Amino acid sequence: xxxxxxxxxxxxxxxxxxxxxxxxxxxxxxxxxxxxxxxxxxxxxxxxxxxxxxxxxxxxxxxxxxxxxxxxxxxxxxxxxxxxxxxxxxxxxxxxxxxxxxxxxxxxxxxxxxxxxxxxxxxxxxxxxxxxxxxxxxxxxxxxxxxxxxxxxxxxxxxxxxxxxxxxxxxxxxxxxxxxxxxxxxxxxxxxx
Numbered sequence: 001x002x003x004x005x006x007x008x009x010x011x012x013x014x015x016x017x018x019x020x021x022x023x024x025x026x027x028x029x030x031x032x033x034x035x036x037x038x039x040x041x042x043x044x045x046x047x048x049x050x051x052x053x054x055x056x057x058x059x060x061x062x063x064x065x066x067x068x069x070x071x072x073x074x075x076x077x078x079x080x081x082x083x084x085x086x087x088x089x090x091x092x093x094x095x096x097x098x099x100x101x102x103x104x105x106x107x108x109x110x111x112x113x114x115x116x117x118x119x120x121x122x123x124x125x126x127x128x129x130x131x132x133x134x135x136x137x138x139x140x141x142x143x144x145x146x147x148x149x150x151x152x153x154x155x156x157x158x159x160x161x162x163x164x165x166x167x168x169x170x171x172x173x174x175x176x177x178x179x180x181x182x183x184x185x186x187x188x189x190x191x192x193x
Contacts, residue, residue, distance in 0.1 A: 007046035012059030047082025047174030110140035
C-alpha cells in the first residue's frame with residue numbers, strides 16, 4: 001500500500017485578514033497530483049484539518065471538494081481531529097463517509113477506532129487516535145490513572161489490542177503540547193507516537 005501522510009492543513013486560516021483558501025486549494029490540487037503521480041492508495045490526514053473549531057463555509061466546501069476528489073480516485077482516507085478541530089463536527093456523517101472509504105475519528109470515546117484496509121500483501125490495521133483532551137479520556141476511561149496529557153495519551157493507546165501475527169499496521173495520531181508545557185517524553189512529530 002502506498003500511503004501519503006499530510007497534517008496541519010488549517011483550512012480556513014486567515015493571516016492579517018487575508019483569506020488563504022485560494023492558496024490552500026492550490027496545495028490540495030498539488031497533493032492530488034502527487035497521489036496520481038505516485039499511485040497513492042491511502043491518504044492519512046493527521047489532524048488540524050481546519051484552523052478553528054467552527055471553520056468558515058468556504059473551508060468546509062474546500063474539504064468536501066478534496067474528499068470527493070480522493071474518493072473519485074479510489075483513495076482511502078484516514079482522518080483524525082487535531083487540537084484546532086472540533087471533534088464533534090468532524091464526526092458528523094462519519095458512518096456515511098466510511099462507505100466511501102473516508103474514515104474520520106473526531107472524538108475519543110473510550111476505544112481507538114481501527115480500520116482494516118488491505119493490499120496485495122494482506123490486511124493492514126489502521127489505528128486512528130484523534131487529539132485527546134485529559135477530561136475526555138478521564139470520562140471515557142474512569143478506571144485509568146490520568147494525571148496529565150501524556151498519561152491520557154498512554155491510557156488511550158492502552159485500549160488497542162495487539163494485532164494478529166503478521167498483520168501490518170499504521171497509526172495516525174496528532175499528539176501535541178498542551179498549554180505550552182513540555183511533554184514528559186521527547187517531542188513527538190505530528191502523526192507519530
